[in-house]
Amino acid sequence: MPDTAASARPIYSATSPFPAAMPAGEGAVRAHPAWHASLALGFVDDGGTTRLVERRHSGPLRVQKPLYPEGGAVCHAIIVHPPGGVVGGDQLALSATVGEGARAFLTTPGAAKWYKANGKVSRQTVRLHAGAGAAIEWLPQETIFFDDAHVELEQDITLEAGASYIGCEILCMGRRASGESFRSGRVVQRTRIRHGGRLLWWDQGALTPHGIASPLGMDGRSVCATLLAVGAALPAAVLAQIRSDGAAAAAADASGMFGATQLKGLLVVRHLGDDSEAAREIMLAAWRTLRPHLLGRAPFDPRSWRT
Template identity: 45%
Template sequence: MNFPAHTALFTPSWHAELELGYGRFDATTRPTLRRHKGPLRVQKHLYAEGPEVCQHIIVHPPGGIAGGDRLDISTTVGPNAWVQLTSPGAAKWYRATGAAYQQLELKVARGATLEWLPQETIVFSEAKAELTTRIDLEGDARLFYWDVVALGRPASGERFDQGYFQAHLDIHRDGKLLWHERQRVIGDDGLLDSPIGLCGKPVFATLIVTGQIDAALMERCRELAGHASVRGDLSQLPGLIIARCLADEALHARAWLIDLWKLLRPALLGREALAPRIWNT
């Protein structure tokens, strides 16, 4: 079909925003702000661990992110509140002729705790995904953060041979930069198979948690990293613990993160790790 020269062809895109706020009221953490625009929502807040920990499940109803889409999520956790945020399933970034974007802004006040525990991000071949995350911690605020990225769809025989994945992550405490990271993986780049890159593994995961652990607990965590299904390790930095792994499947990487969470959460946050029910559905 021929179109007039002045007719612009375009692909519909979504611009979605979600703004969340939480406060501590006596012994209970409660939502204080829930504003959305476009296809981003949270389900009813849950208290699987009692009133102190408020859990929300972030839902993106379209089920995938296409070229031109933009997701903006901001969360503010007030003093002494405790919030756990997760997702009901994998985030899928579809192949596209143009870039798609996600921006996270997470703010955690003094005495507060934020657990950012989404399920995996699947980046299809030919996708153009750009993610930016900024986390601001105040005083003694605590953070437990992870992400799992799967490039392509190996189970379907799809290699990440076109497109790109780009991620920026900055963590500040009282305005001082604690962590500054930039990632850019281009389809079919030599680093996908290089031993100094992803070593042929299509899945990589990162865990970042505030605090410090002793040598005995670090060794127990490293024993998990020696599991045959992942290749990973941990590092203790000033005020931060960093863990990374490579895997053949997202399920293996996520299982490794959950096992680390079960060891580190009691030691650093003072609570046993109770997995959200949504992870089992």
């Protein structure tokens, strides 16, 4: 897809998530002015095996099949957006419900790309719910915002008593490796986490070129990454390990900054820098240390992150 929004958008049939050819031209764009795509997933525990029992979709947002790379206890779902990029006016909605005692790992096969707005705002909502004793891991790959993108991102996480959550996002403002910066546009974020009926985290803000340049914003850096973890409090030694590993990984990005803070029932890991690969390694290092203590599961390398 070209950087300034596609000159043609693919056609999707009701039976196949893969695009068929569409003739290029302005008429093709007008025929499909925006995608409105939604995906609803449901997971349940079946005698120690987590099964994907609900998979409802509308438009180009799919999970092709459940995967079990670490045995039946954790169901892995790779969420696919076949167009490969989001243009002005597109609307994406993902929801997942993980039943009592079930465990789900959700990720994406590649970076998400948000293209020039063309006068319209694009939106994505993510709503996740974990029942008592359940666990959700939401680790999408990085998100790239092209110059002049206008985007609204909303995440709403609801966890019942005893549930655990690890979520990560890596935001790249412009394509620095290609010499492109985020000179105009706006990215609005809202993230809300409730645990046991109590509001645990509420974060909202807007990234604009001015805010990115400001010392109170990203201080001129182009990549920001955040990992949030909810569950049992971490021992001091584990928190120290996360900080040590993060600082070591951050050294790969000369302009990088890193910090990890444990609040009541919540761990926050943040990174600012200019290198998306360094941000990925920093977040994965924190996740690998967290996972055994928070979820009782051994760490591993998500295969989709290495392809």
